[in-house]
Amino acid sequence: MKRNKKYLISTLLMVLTLSIGLLGCTKAKTEANKVESKKDYNYYTAEQLKKSIETKEDIIILDIQVKEEYDKHHIKGAMPTYAYPVKSDEDKKKLENVLEKLEGSKPIVIVCPKGGGGAENTHKYLTEKKISKDRLYILEKGQAAWPYEELLEK
Incomplete structure (x- = not known):
C-alpha cells in the first residue's frame, strides 16, 4: 500500500511538473507571437x-x-x-x-x-x-x- 502511495504521489508530481512546463512554453510562444506580429507594422x-x-x-x-x-x-x-x-x-x-x-x-x-x-x-x-x-x-x-x-x- 505504501509503495502504491509513493508511486501515485511521484506520478502526480511528474504530471504537475510537465503541465507547468508546458504552460510556460505556451506562454513563451504566445509572447513570441506578439513580438512577431509587431513586425507586421511600421x-x-x-x-x-x-x-x-x-x-x-x-x-x-x-x-x-x-x-x-x-x-x-x-x-x-x-x-x-x-x-x-x-x-x-x-x-x-x-x-x-x-x-x-x-x-x-x-x-x-x-x-x-x-x-x-x-x-x-x-x-x-x-x-x-x-x-x-x-x-x-x-x-x-x-x-x-x-x-x-x-x-x-x-
Missing part, C-alpha cells in the same frame, strides 16, 4: 512625427480617437475619423468616409489612444482597401504618450 516615434511636422513633411496624420478624446487633445494637423476601435461596421464606415483623402503616395501615420489594437485594426482595414503597407505607420504608444504640448490642439 512605426513612427513621437520624435519622428514631431520632426516631420516641424519640417512640413508631406504626411497624413490619421487620428482614430473617439470624438470626446479628439476634442480634448490631438496632434496639430491630424485628420479626425472618430473610428476607434475600428471593430464594428459603423467604425469602419467612419474610415470609409476618408478613404478618398488617403489616396496617393503620402505616408499615413495612424494615431490611436495608445498605439495598440485600434491602430492595428485601422492598418488591417486600410490594407484591405488597397492602401500599401509601405505607406502605413502607427504612432508608437499613441496619443497618450505624445510629449509635445506645443504641437497639440485642444
Whole structure:
C-alpha cells in the first residue's frame, strides 16, 4: 500500500511538473507571437512625427480617437475619423468616409489612444482597401504618450 502511495504521489508530481512546463512554453510562444506580429507594422516615434511636422513633411496624420478624446487633445494637423476601435461596421464606415483623402503616395501615420489594437485594426482595414503597407505607420504608444504640448490642439 505504501509503495502504491509513493508511486501515485511521484506520478502526480511528474504530471504537475510537465503541465507547468508546458504552460510556460505556451506562454513563451504566445509572447513570441506578439513580438512577431509587431513586425507586421511600421512605426513612427513621437520624435519622428514631431520632426516631420516641424519640417512640413508631406504626411497624413490619421487620428482614430473617439470624438470626446479628439476634442480634448490631438496632434496639430491630424485628420479626425472618430473610428476607434475600428471593430464594428459603423467604425469602419467612419474610415470609409476618408478613404478618398488617403489616396496617393503620402505616408499615413495612424494615431490611436495608445498605439495598440485600434491602430492595428485601422492598418488591417486600410490594407484591405488597397492602401500599401509601405505607406502605413502607427504612432508608437499613441496619443497618450505624445510629449509635445506645443504641437497639440485642444
